[in-house]
Amino acid sequence: MSRTCTPALVLVLSLFAMTAEAARNDRPSRAPFKGCAWEHLADAASGLDAWAQRCDYGYRKIDFLFVANSLAVRYSDGGAPEPVIDVIDVRAGESPQAAIKRHFTAHTEPALSARCRLASYRGVKPPSGVQRYTFVPDAGYRKKLRAQADPNEVGDPPCGDWGEAPDGIQYFEVRRANPVRRVLFVRVGQDEPLFDEKTLRVIGPAAK
16 A cells, blocks of 8 residues: 555645644743743744743843844843844755754854764753754864863853854754744753743744
8 A cells, every 4th residue: 555645645744733833832831930921922024933031120121022033032221132043944945954054154164164063952852843953063173172171161162153052052943844944043041041942933934
């Protein structure tokens, strides 16, 4: 018996996957911090659907907004909003992993990007159906860094701003079942973030 999926079956499976993802996204995965409340944010142009906390500490207020293709955090006593999640379009005929490599190469010094490789992110286990990636030094570069390392200092990110971070958590994120042609770059930081990294959803144009 043939196991080839018909176009109708592919559509049904895609819709099921999107419905399941939406169900996981219908509420935050944890309680808000004291002085904060969860807010549901979605912007089709940016390509992201997310939960983020609006906080009021009296002397400081914190909220989130979309800036171009990013979700950014804004502090009432700070400067310009800081991007925490970037949305990266996947081009026609391009795999999500290829899009990640293209983005990394375009935003990293050539001499540095040549010494780093794409690898699965080995930090916190991702939600079901999600793959996370980062860029790490290749074997030769890793050996050189270890020889030069100062045990009393954290050091700079070995692969630049878009690779593994020695003092925080950040990674590229891909949803395997979602047909939307976008991937995310998520900056969690050092502590539990004010956005819900477990229920992020990419939205926008679907794969053809």
